Amino acid sequence: MELLLGAAITLGILGMVFGIGLAIASDKFAVKVDPRIENINEVLPGANCGACGQPGCSGFAQAVVEGKAPVTGCTVGQAVVAKLVANIMGVKFENRERVVAVVMCHARGVKNKFTYNGIKDCRAANIVGGGFLGCDYGCLGLGTCVDACKFEAMYMGDDGLPVVIRERCTGCGKCAAVCPRKIISVLPETKMVHVRCKSLDKGAVAKKICLDSCIACKQCEKICPYDAIHVQNNLAVIDYNKCTSCGKCVEVCPNHTIIDFAREQSLAMYTVEV
């Protein structure tokens, strides 16, 4: 009994000494963390996609608090997250337009140059003989962008081209970064009219390669009331700052290279209903 009591008292005293020591140490050597970092981290999507340019979500949270990143920096979270982050930081939040990825190629009837039997990755395929596709600028269709998408917002369509699910797309730009041919652009959601071609070949050459290619006929350039579309290096390029998505160029484009997403969508709904 005496033995037991002695041990209990010794341990009790030891516990008290260490306890007091730890209490002092935790107060004296405390690392001061801005609570805002933790708070911001909690409202972020947590995908660690890196689209903000910071090393993951916690990196972004720290950067925001340190003033190195804007509160609207999270492209994935878009307006919702930006608002929450702005609240935590106590700043006024300006609404940023939602951006989505657009695939700028609609390869149709493009023949392959040779049989490619290598690694199933567009980047790897593009270094073999300049790519197996007959078009030097078009989509190789091996789905590297789909693999890169962390939000399941892309899939390979029946025609061998990647399709962006606009509702799910967060505009992080991962797909655009991995595409070896730079076919994918990240653009504001409100922009509906796009030139779905990247070919810089001369019109006659491009026409032979692909049925949907831009042949640089300049019809779109002539009809555009806002001076928003211009043919540069045999390719029509839209200036999205000026474009109002009026769709006039879509009507005159002889090769159906320029398309209006709004019209396509309504058309798709119509066919489904019938």
Place this chain on the structure above:
Amino acid sequence: MSFVKSGLKYRTFAGGIHPLDDGKALTRNKREITAPLPKTVYLFMSQHIGAPAKPLVKKGDIVRKGQLIGELQGFISANVHASISGKVVDVTPLPLPTTGVKSPAVIIERTEEDLWVDGANVISDIDSISPGEIRKCIQSAGIVGLGGATFPTHVKLSPPKDKIIDTVVMNGAECEPYLTCDYHLMLDKPQEIILGLKLAMKCIGCKKAHIGIESNKEDVYRLFKNILADESDIKVDLMEVKYPQGAEHQLIKALLDREFKPTQLPLEVGAVVINVGTAFAIYEAVKFRRPLIQRLVTVTGDGVENPQNFMVRLGTPVKQLLEEAKISTNISKVIFGGPMMGIAQSNLDTAVTVKGTGGILVLKGAKQWESHACIRCGRCIDSCPYGLNPSELSITCEAKEFALALENNVMECKECGCCTYVCPAKRPIVHLIKFAKAEIAKQTAQRTVQSQQK
């Protein structure tokens, strides 16, 4: 390092492979013939490693054989000369046969008589010429490494002042299966090659040279031995028949027993390697002031009925050569270079010979394989002449873990293809490594741009 085989002592290196049938028998007894002059030539401005040359001619110009049509840009670059006399039809980007990427090319149609331009094809004295003049001749003649790497020779022969070069190593190995163009060149022009080698030695200012010849070319070895009987400074040695015996690292290891890192250049160990074809081109350029406008090309494989060694003008359409060699109808693959490191061609209409084209290999029934997961048998590790672990590299590259691949020294790979040749799982190891290298280069470039912006 030496290897004792059937009583003879051959020099060699560790690793490497040798196919049972190296296909050299197809063209071994075919002496070189001059290919008929092409009607049109397509001369690329980028037939070498480094900056592309700047086109000096425009559409409609009349040029003569040997005329400078592309001027070198920057230090690592090379001149390009007209290979026939005629009219410039166009200057336009065309797909380069080595990469498939479009690159500017001058198209010349033969309209004039095949005469040299003024200033070329004049005999000059090579005994009293100074090293600087030799280098100038080589530079203006647009000579590049004709073994296949196409590194500008004048750069190779201008080592930095702090590096002392004591030996010029000449590569007569021709280790790629099927090719025999160097063999025939050595058989036909041994004197000229040795004079070219001596010019290279004089240019660098070193006294010693070492020639390595694979033991399947013993007749050439004896020929060189006879010619060099009373020259004590130029050694000739037989080497084991093994791929890649003709690569710089393996050649220097075998002949001089010196080793250096795969990322380093031979000048780190006091050596410069030149190919026999390059030596011959140097002789032609210095002695006769003839720029590099033609080379020996082996057209071979089971897809041609009449395999042959052709003396070909640069820029000759491959179709013409294949017709000359009687191409079969059911071919499945055409490769520029040898089967190990050659580049398969996608379009025979646009394929033309460039400075680095030593062979055109036409194959019937080239097999296609399904690749499988690595079974870790380790054969690739045994075969790697650079002591890398291709198995690990292929796995990391397949998983797109490029940082890990970098840690495993992916940049030290020379893409010789030994690992892919021996792999029983038929993994595309070299392709995976090339992919990783391209991606790493892209990322590094991006990072530099970003750091510059900051």
